Each structure stands twice: as structure tokens, then as C-alpha cells.
Amino acid sequence: MDNSFKIYQLTSWDKSHDIAFSTLLISLPLPFVLLLAIAPLVLVKLKGSVSVTTSTRNQPPLPPGPTPWPLIGNLPEIWRNKPTFRWILGLMKQLGTDIACIRLASTHVIVVTSPEIAREFLKKHDSVFASRPTTMATEYASRGFLSMALVPWGDQWKKMRKVVVCNVINPARLSWLLHKRTPEADNLVKFIYNQCINNQNQGVINVRVAARQYTGNVIRRMLFNKRYFGKGREDGGPGKEEEEHVESLFTVLQHLNSFILSDYVPWLRPLDLEGHVKIVSEAIRIVNGYHDPIVDERLREWRQGKKKEPQDLLDAFILAKDSNGKPALSVEEIKAQITELSLATVDNPSNAAEWAMAEMLNKPEILQKATEEIDGVVGKNRLVQETDIPKLNYIKCCAREAFRLHPVAPFNIPHVSNSDVTAAGYFIPKGSHVLIGRRGMDPNIWDEPLEFKPERHLKDSWGSGGVELMENELRFISFGVGRRGCIGAGLGSAMTIMLFARLIQGFTWDVPPNETKIDLSESRDDLSLAKPLHALAKPRLPAALYTSVY
Numbered sequence: 001m002d003n004s005f006k007i008y009q010l011t012s013w014d015k016s017h018d019i020a021f022s023t024l025l026i027s028l029p030l031p032f033v034l035l036l037a038i039a040p041l042v043l044v045k046l047k048g049s050v051s052v053t054t055s056t057r058n059q060p061p062l063p064p065g066p067t068p069w070p071l072i073g074n075l076p077e078i079w080r081n082k083p084t085f086r087w088i089l090g091l092m093k094q095l096g097t098d099i100a101c102i103r104l105a106s107t108h109v110i111v112v113t114s115p116e117i118a119r120e121f122l123k124k125h126d127s128v129f130a131s132r133p134t135t136m137a138t139e140y141a142s143r144g145f146l147s148m149a150l151v152p153w154g155d156q157w158k159k160m161r162k163v164v165v166c167n168v169i170n171p172a173r174l175s176w177l178l179h180k181r182t183p184e185a186d187n188l189v190k191f192i193y194n195q196c197i198n199n200q201n202q203g204v205i206n207v208r209v210a211a212r213q214y215t216g217n218v219i220r221r222m223l224f225n226k227r228y229f230g231k232g233r234e235d236g237g238p239g240k241e242e243e244e245h246v247e248s249l250f251t252v253l254q255h256l257n258s259f260i261l262s263d264y265v266p267w268l269r270p271l272d273l274e275g276h277v278k279i280v281s282e283a284i285r286i287v288n289g290y291h292d293p294i295v296d297e298r299l300r301e302w303r304q305g306k307k308k309e310p311q312d313l314l315d316a317f318i319l320a321k322d323s324n325g326k327p328a329l330s331v332e333e334i335k336a337q338i339t340e341l342s343l344a345t346v347d348n349p350s351n352a353a354e355w356a357m358a359e360m361l362n363k364p365e366i367l368q369k370a371t372e373e374i375d376g377v378v379g380k381n382r383l384v385q386e387t388d389i390p391k392l393n394y395i396k397c398c399a400r401e402a403f404r405l406h407p408v409a410p411f412n413i414p415h416v417s418n419s420d421v422t423a424a425g426y427f428i429p430k431g432s433h434v435l436i437g438r439r440g441m442d443p444n445i446w447d448e449p450l451e452f453k454p455e456r457h458l459k460d461s462w463g464s465g466g467v468e469l470m471e472n473e474l475r476f477i478s479f480g481v482g483r484r485g486c487i488g489a490g491l492g493s494a495m496t497i498m499l500f501a502r503l504i505q506g507f508t509w510d511v512p513p514n515e516t517k518i519d520l521s522e523s524r525d526d527l528s529l530a531k532p533l534h535a536l537a538k539p540r541l542p543a544a545l546y547t548s549v550y
């Protein structure tokens with residue numbers, strides 16, 4: 001391999017020379033440190049504004065991208081241009097390319113926005129791109145890379161994926177725990193109903209809070225057999241513990257892959273220049289502060305023989321055995337994986353439901369059609385159930401359209417290449433971080449790509465099982481594909497549809513009084529709605545359906 005493409009391994013973070021160097025740096029005044037960091041800038045920037053690298057050995061070029069500065073690459077650009085994802089996507093538009101290479105210190109960050117190239121990376125070269133980067137936030141969130149989604153390719157990932165798929169997240173477990181998910185769907189309509197009848201905020205509901213608490217409740221119930229860490233609330237809403245839990249999970253998610261300098265220059269981490277170390281460590285401390293005592297107590301109960309029957313996913317983790325009949329996972333691994341599953345569950349379904357509702361409030365004819373579908377399939381004398389999902393094809397089209405137009409993040413979870421490879425005619429060096437755009441915007445595939453048009457999914461997803469939220473051709477990324485594809489597509493789909501269908505079935509929705517339209521502006525820093533969706537809800541089913549729920 002050409003030495004110029006050697007990648008600095010971030011896992012060297014805790015090596016003693018880094019610590020010593022970092023300690024030295026901390027003791028220096030900040031301006032001096034920055035001067036050290038930008039010293040290479042005094043060197044001449046090598047080329048023009050666009051770099052197209054060619055090789056002396058007939059090697060294909062790197063994908064086009066901004067010319068890197070010597071040593072530090074494009075770090076000054078990502079420091080200056082926040083949020084980085086908007087800068088990268090804007091740059092690619094300017095360059096007219098759907099694959100780009102951004103150099104961040106010695107790391108090649110390859111960004112892909114075309115489905116065809118995405119398929120080449122994640123299908124044709126799936127095994128090459130099966131690793132993950134090691135960032136500050138992924139290290140904290142995974143307790144030092146003990147879990148699955150955030151862990152590089154290797155034995156730890158293989159072990160965790162096998163244990164979780166065989167013992168914890170699979171179709172059998174999903175149906176085993178249906179009786180824990182349904183009460184949370186019931187609680188969702190109860191919580192909104194109570195706000196309506198109490199005329200809280202004149203019936204204007206914060207849909208984001210309701211959606212995020214539903215996803216938080218489902219995963220807490222499935223993992224720990226409880227909705228509330230504390231006393232909870234009579235009206236079905238979150239107590240302060242649940243608010244803090246869900247908020248902290250979202251804080252971690254927002255910082256997981258956020259282009260901070262020290263993810264590319266690890267010795268900068270102790271300086272915490274962007275303040276992310278403080279934010280992420282505090283959020284993880286809060287999350288683990290809720291989870292860990294429950295895990296420890298449950299282990300004690302099993303050891304002391306107080307527990308005999310598994311009741312939830314935590315029990316499934318504890319009872320999982322390896323081929324020698326020994327516990328498959330250490331306590332730390334169980335705790336790491338539980339946090340990761342919580343992170344994986346809360347954001348996508350709630351974001352899709354909130355966006356779909358916002359879009360549909362501005363297009364009442366779509367909302368009307370979705371409501372009619374549920375009334376036709378389910379009627380108004382019982383609440384929609386997971387068993388109804390196969391028949392709710394239009395509802396699924398609306399959710400698919402929310403995933404296409406408003407994914408929870410601009411890029412898929414990053415992949416890392418295990419070896420040099422040529423893809424899409426470009427040289428992709430070993431260790432490259434590959435970011436695949438999640439939005440489905442290609443005008444050759446999607447007519448009027450910026451429009452929310454659920455009908456577009458009726459045509460092409462209508463297989464024998466009806467419409468699905470999976471998108472195997474990667475025309476947008478919902479659950480991904482291949483070795484690192486989502487293991488929770490079944491659960492994630494069920495949660496998204498139940499949340500969304502219960503909102504629509506349970507209430508008529510309107511824009512708040514004194515407003516004519518929902519403001520669909522996107523947040524500057526991520527792809528969420530800039531302002532949490534608030535909408536006027538009115539119950540539309542017999543009162544007993546809201547009040548007789550668990």
C-alpha cells in the first residue's frame with residue numbers, strides 16, 4: 001500500500017505518548033496551541049480549489065473534493081463552516097459531483113449522494129466497507145467499543161451482533177413482547193386525550209414530545225419492563241426522569257458523528273475545543289445513571305434465585321449463553337448494548353412521525369386519505385393494532401415518504417473501508433470514512449423530489465406483503481443493507497407505523513389557532529423540524545377507547 005494513504009488509527013487515544021503530549025498542550029496557552037495546529041498553513045496550499053488526485057502507478061484518482069492543506073487537510077474548512085454536513089453537501093452541489101473526498105488530517109472522508117454509487121459501496125463492496133470509525137462520542141456511548149453499531153469490524157462486533165440477533169432483537173422476541181408495546185401505544189393516545197379534555201394549551205399538542213416519549217416508553221418497557229424510572233405522571237406523560245432520559249439520548253445522538261477536530265487529530269481531545277466531550281460525557285452519565293442500577297439489581301435477583309422467568313430484553317441479555325453454557329456477555333457489555341439499543345430506537349420513528357404529520361397538516365387531502373384508510377381497515381370502535389399494519393399501505397407510503405424526504409440524519413452511520421478498493425472508478429484508500437446521503441433526492445428517480453407525495457411509493461413497493469419501509473435499492477436510506485444493515489427494521493417499522501397510525505386514528509388534527517400553515521423549515525444544525533410540531537388535536541373516537549387503556 002502506498003504510504004501516503006496510511007491512516008492514523010484513532011484508537012491510539014489512550015496511548016501514553018498521546019496523554020503526555022496532551023498534558024503538555026493543556027499547560028500551554030490556547031493561542032499557542034492553535035498556532036501549533038495551524039502552523040502547516042504557512043506552507044503553500046498545493047493546488048487550486050478542487051483536488052483531483054492522480055497516481056503515478058496507474059491508480060485511479062481519489063474522488064474530487066476541496067484541495068487539502070498539507071498535513072491538516074480540510075480541517076480549517078470544517079472548523080469555519082458549521083454545520084459541516086451543510087458545507088459538504090453545498091460544496092458537492094457546486095462541484096456537480098455525487099461523490100467527493102474531503103481530507104480531514106490524514107483521514108479520507110468519502111461522501112456519496114447517488115443511489116448507484118451507494119449500491120456499489122454497500123452491496124458490491126459490502127465486506128470492504130464493513131467497519132466503523134472510532135470517534136470520541138462513539139467511544140463514550142459504547143463504553144469503549146463494547147457494543148455493536150458503533151464498533152469497528154472485528155471479533156467484538158461479530159460476537160455482539162450474533163448474541164443480540166439470536167437472543168434479543170429478532171422476530172420471536174418481537175412477538176413475545178407485543179404485550180409490552182401495545183400498552184405504550186395505548187398510553188400515547190391517553191396522554192394526548194388528557195391534554196385535549198383538560199384543555200391544556202387549548203388542545204394544542206406538542207407532537208414532538210408525545211412522539212419521543214412514545215419511543216422512549218416502548219424501549220424502556222421492552223428492556224426494563226417499566227415505563228417510568230420514577231413516579232411518572234397520572235395523565236400518561238413523562239415524569240422529569242423520562243424527560244431527562246430521552247433528552248440525554250437525543251443529545252448523544254446529535255453528537256455521535258459530528259466532525260469535531262479531535263476525531264481526526266486525537267491528541268486535541270483533552271482540549272475539548274468544541275465542548276463536545278463535556279456535553280457527551282454528561283449525557284451518557286445521565287443515561288447510564290438510569291440504566292446501570294436496574295441492570296445491577298436484576299443481575300442480583302437472578303443470582304439470588306429471586307427471578308425464575310425472563311420478562312423483558314434485559315433478562316434475555318442476562319440469560320444469553322455462549323457455546324460453553326457460560327454467560328455470553330459481561331456486565332459491561334450488557335450495559336453498553338442496552339444504551340446502544342435505546343439510542344437506536346428513540347429517534348427514527350419519532351422523527352418520521354413528526355415530519356409526516358407536519359407535511360400532512362399542510363396537505364389536508366393526504367391526511368384525509370390516510371384517515372380514511374385506517375377507518376376502512378380498523379373502523380372507529382377499536383384502536384389500530386400491529387396486526388393491522390400489513391393492510392395499512394397508504395399509511396406506510398406516508399411514513400416511507402417521511403424517511404425519504406426527512407431522514408433523521410443527513411448521512412448513514414459512517415462505514416470504514418478495511419482495505420484499498422476501487423469504487424465508482426475512484427481509488428478509496430483503506431481506512432476511509434464513507435458517508436452515504438440518506439435523503440432520496442435524485443430527480444431521475446423521484447419526480448418533484450422536494451414534494452411530499454406518498455402515492456409515489458404505491459407503484460414500486462407493492463409486493464405480496466404490501467408496502468414496506470425498507471429500501472433495499474438504497475434510493476434513500478431507511479434501514480441500510482448488508483453486514484452493517486439495521487437489525488431492528490421489524491421493530492422500527494412497527495413502532496413508526498403504530499405511532500403514526502394511532503395519532504391519525506385517535507384525533508382530528510389542525511394547524512394551531514391563528515396560524516394558517518405549519519412552518520416546515522428545517523433546523524440549521526440537523527434535519528429535524530426547526531420548531532417542534534405543535535398542532536390542534538380533537539378526539540374522534542368513543543371516549544372509552546382512550547380511557548379504558550392500560
Ligand code: HEM
Binds near residue numbers: 345414486
Ligand atoms: C425506524 C426505525 C429505524 C431506522 C430507520 C433505523 C435505521 C438504521 C440505519 C440506517 C442503520 C445503519 C445501516 C448502515 O450502517 O448501513 C442502522 C443500524 C443499526 N440499527 Fe437501526 N434503525 C431503526 C430502528 C432500530 C431499532 C428499533 C433497533 C434495535 C432495537 C436498531 C438497531 C440497529 C443496530 C444495532 C444497528 C447497527 C448494526 C451494525 O452496525 O452491525 N435500529 N439502523
